[in-house]
Amino acid sequence: MTAPLTPPHQPHEPPHDAVGWPAPYPPSLPVDDGAPSTATELRQAAVVAAVSTVAGVALGLLWLWLAPRVPLISDGKAVFLRDSEGESAVGADGTFVLIALGFGALAAALVFLIHRRGGVALVLALAVGGVLGSALGWGVGTYFGPTHDVVAHAREVGPNVVFDAPLKLEMWAGALLAWPLAAMIVHLILTALFGPRDPDPTWPEDQASPPA
Numbered sequence: 001m002t003a004p005l006t007p008p009h010q011p012h013e014p015p016h017d018a019v020g021w022p023a024p025y026p027p028s029l030p031v032d033d034g035a036p037s038t039a040t041e042l043r044q045a046a047v048v049a050a051v052s053t054v055a056g057v058a059l060g061l062l063w064l065w066l067a068p069r070v071p072l073i074s075d076g077k078a079v080f081l082r083d084s085e086g087e088s089a090v091g092a093d094g095t096f097v098l099i100a101l102g103f104g105a106l107a108a109a110l111v112f113l114i115h116r117r118g119g120v121a122l123v124l125a126l127a128v129g130g131v132l133g134s135a136l137g138w139g140v141g142t143y144f145g146p147t148h149d150v151v152a153h154a155r156e157v158g159p160n161v162v163f164d165a166p167l168k169l170e171m172w173a174g175a176l177l178a179w180p181l182a183a184m185i186v187h188l189i190l191t192a193l194f195g196p197r198d199p200d201p202t203w204p205e206d207q208a209s210p211p212a
Contacts, residue, residue, distance in 0.1 A: 045125035052129025060140025067092040070165035074154035104182030130180030
């Protein structure tokens with residue numbers, strides 16, 4: 001009886017001319033997609049939040065300029081609304097929201113055009129900067145607008161003289177969220193439509209193809 005050609009417990013080596021099959025899931029080669037580092041992305045996010053906050057000054061000035069006025073009048077004893085059925089108070093809130101929506105959409109478009117990609121840090125910066133910018137705009141509008149001391153103002157102008165009520169945000173919580181919501185939604189849409197796509201996996205060159 002002859003001995004076996006392959007010793008027991010020894011792997012059988014295929015002939016050198018055999019065609020090799022690739023591994024079931026070969027590792028893909030690393031691809032440089034141009035994504036910024038974490039530190040760079042955090043710096044970009046800080047700049048976006050800071051610029052958005054400062055832009056709140058422009059929001060406040062536009063609100064002060066465009067918001068409808070609420071006319072008041074005094075009889076020497078009390079202050080009354082000149083037009084009790086007017087909607088100027090609601091119009092002030094609506095004007096603030098519309099301007100804030102425009103600022104949010106513009107901020108998102110600029111961030112996308114400059115950085116050309118999404119990112120959690122940039123989206124959070126747009127949201128945080130939008131809230132801070134809205135709060136600053138609210139403060140600027142009310143500070144430079146008509147005085148909040150209505151009684152003293154009525155005494156100053158005298159009875160039966162119409163004067164403007166101070167600017168107010170009746171629905172301030174919703175108004176402060178208009179900017180960040182618009183910014184995040186617009187940035188998400190732009191990223192989905194025009195953002196860079198994930199690259200296709202690259203197979204290693206040394207992997208042999210299976211036989212036909």
